[in-house]
Amino acid sequence: SNGRPVLALDSRDLLAITLEAAPAAVLIPAHIWTPHYAVFGMKTGFDRLEECYGDLTGEIHAVETGLSSDPAMNRLLSMLDDYALVSNSDAHSPAKLAREATCFATELSFSGLRRALRRPFPGLLGTVEFFPEEGKYHWDGHRACGVRWSPRQTREAGGRCPVCGRPVTVGVLHRVAVLADRAEAGQPPAARPAERLLSLTQIIAEAEQAGEGTMKVQRIYEQMLAAHGPELKILRETPLAALAGTAGERVADGVRRVRLGLLKVTPGYDGVYGTVEIFN
Ligand SMILES: [Zn+2]
Ligand SMILES: [Zn+2]
Known part of the structure; x- marks a missing residue:
């Protein structure tokens, strides 16, 4: 169907x-x-x-x-x-x-x-x-x-x-x-x-206060992949200072907050999507 x-x-x-x-x-x-x-x-x-x-x-x-x-x-x-x-x-x-x-x-x-x-x-x-x-x-x-x-x-x-x-x-x-x-x-x-x-685009989007699908977010995302390699490596291992160099302090801080679990999580219910806020 x-x-x-x-x-x-x-x-x-x-x-x-x-x-x-x-x-x-x-x-x-x-x-x-x-x-x-x-x-x-x-x-x-x-x-x-x-x-x-x-x-x-x-x-x-x-x-x-x-x-x-x-x-x-x-x-x-x-x-x-x-x-x-x-x-x-x-x-x-x-x-x-x-x-x-x-x-x-x-x-x-x-x-x-x-x-x-x-x-x-x-x-x-x-x-x-x-x-x-x-x-x-x-x-x-x-x-x-x-x-x-x-x-x-x-x-x-x-x-x-x-x-x-x-x-x-x-x-x-x-x-x-x-x-x-x-x-x-x-x-x-x-x-x-x-x-x-x-996801990295979610972090960039919130850091830049722009939609995930926007040119701005996609451009930063592509730059980060080109500079640092695969997304899972960027999210888990790449030093924050290196990330700040390519994507700016705020994106690097977003990755840091995700790694430490410093997030505000609001569960979804009855058809309403839940949300995870990084900068709260
Ligand atoms: Zn499935
Ligand atoms: Zn009711």
């Missing part, structure tokens, strides 16, 4: 067919909390991986957290303790490749990557994550009534909007909270560090 192909096949059966064709194949459930079609999604999802993969659950070693969740959320569920959490970006638009990423220190081969994605995950270093709060359905609430609630606030209010009295729209974090059995993220052996980043 939206141009994406749909394969009407149970995930368990897809895995069985795949393993029959290629016994060394790796299947990682993707975007696991996306409301529609995802393995734990609130519309059509399961409550446990076993309910989805049945007798083949042992073949699943990792799950992909998607834009709508990060490791801190997923580690609230002890049922994921034995699973690695990886983070991939979609190929919907080339500029957004690697906005989320998984870091490896392995041989650059299929078998090297495969080994890192199976227990005990040798060479799997961690992930680079976006802010799941930016999603349109992260918290709960009613857009028209101006009610933006955390899952706890919704629970305490019995799920009813104080303005119109109808049930509030429940978001991804609420779905996680329903299945969670911990108050704070666990650190099982499969857990790896996660970094949270914003």
Whole structure:
């Protein structure tokens, strides 16, 4: 309906067919909390991986957290303790490749990557994550009534909007909270560090108080790539003084603030995108 192909096949059966064709194949459930079609999604999802993969659950070693969740959320569920959490970006638009990423220190081969994605995950270093709060359905609430609630606030209010009295729209974090059995993220052996980043164009745009798509922002972005190399390197490693030299003090300060997590995060709810402000 939206141009994406749909394969009407149970995930368990897809895995069985795949393993029959290629016994060394790796299947990682993707975007696991996306409301529609995802393995734990609130519309059509399961409550446990076993309910989805049945007798083949042992073949699943990792799950992909998607834009709508990060490791801190997923580690609230002890049922994921034995699973690695990886983070991939979609190929919907080339500029957004690697906005989320998984870091490896392995041989650059299929078998090297495969080994890192199976227990005990040798060479799997961690992930680079976006802010799941930016999603349109992260918290709960009613857009028209101006009610933006955390899952706890919704629970305490019995799920009813104080303005119109109808049930509030429940978001991804609420779905996680329903299945969670911990108050704070666990650190099982499969857990790896996660970094949270914003895109470089987002930082430049806020620093320059211009839109991300403007010529000004694009020009600075291209200059930075030409001078310092790939975006992930600029965001994570390039010395701030060097960045200030090409893009100015304010952009460099924006990168510093993102590295330190000095950001103001306002979660999305009921169809309203969340925001991350760098200079607040
Ligand atoms: Zn996708
Ligand atoms: Zn309402």
